[in-house]
Amino acid sequence: MPARILVAYSTRKGSTAEIARAIGNELQSAGHSVDVAGMKEITSLDEYDAVIIGAPVYKGKVVDVKKFVDKHQDALSTLRLAAFTAGIAPASDDPKAVTDCLDTLHAALEPLQPLASTMFAGKLGPGKLSFFEKKIWKMVKGPEGDFRDWDAIAAWAREVAVKMGI
Ligand SMILES: Cc1cc2nc3c(=O)[nH]c(=O)nc-3n(C[C@H](O)[C@H](O)[C@H](O)COP(=O)(O)O)c2cc1C
Known part of the structure; x- marks a missing residue:
């Protein structure tokens, strides 16, 4: 049966x-039936069966997720939940970087436990960075480019529907 799904994202x-x-x-x-909306614009989760939360990592923190979970915890605890984060960690040479980001995502979701979670490689374009962001990025020698894998993203969406039983 078709489900009513909200994809709630944060982005900078x-x-x-x-x-x-x-x-x-x-x-x-x-x-x-799917709505995709910025976390800050979402006022109610009443009409949904499932929610997928997605947010980028900045300086080791998953942006806005804790705030969203705190605000909607009662409703979220009754819904099927999945989550993803996005960042440059999957494009780096450090295998622990992705695990650390996922741990941070899970900590931000607590006490909720998602039925599925993952980290996608994101995008970092020099044109979009502020002066200070450029400085930080140079300091940590972070890679630049669009590392998003659209096939992997679509595959996860299909997999997540199965894991959420929808
Ligand atoms: C100042 C700054 C700090 C960042 N810190 C991290 C980080 O700690 N870990 C990571 O994996 N990616 C980090 N990134 C990369 C972003 O997560 C990545 O560019 C992401 O795709 C941005 O998402 P957005 O376009 O939705 O804002 C950082 C990027 C910037 C500019």
Whole structure:
């Protein structure tokens, strides 16, 4: 049966919003009714069966997720929940970087436990960085580019529907 799904995202430069929309499109193609919306605009979760939360990592923190979970914890605890984060960690040479980001995502979701979670490689374009962001990025020698893998994102959307039983 088609489910009513909300993909709730946070973004600073727009790339996580695009990932959220790609997930929404994939689920919609499978016949579900999907809304994709910025976390800050969401006032109620009443009309949904499932929620997918997505947010980027900045300086080791998953942006806005804790605030969203605190605000909607009662409703979220009754819904099917999945979550993703996006960042440059999957494109780095440090295998522990992704695990650390996922731990941070899970900590921000607590006490809720998602039925599925993952980290996608994100996008970092020099044109979109502020003066200080450029400085930080140079200091940590972070990679630059669009590392998003649209096939992997669509595949996760299909997998997540199965894991959420929708
Ligand atoms: C100042 C700054 C700090 C960042 N810190 C991290 C980080 O700690 N870990 C990580 O994996 N990615 C980090 N990133 C990369 C972003 O998470 C990545 O560019 C993401 O795709 C941005 O999402 P957005 O376009 O939705 O804002 C950082 C980027 C900037 C500019």
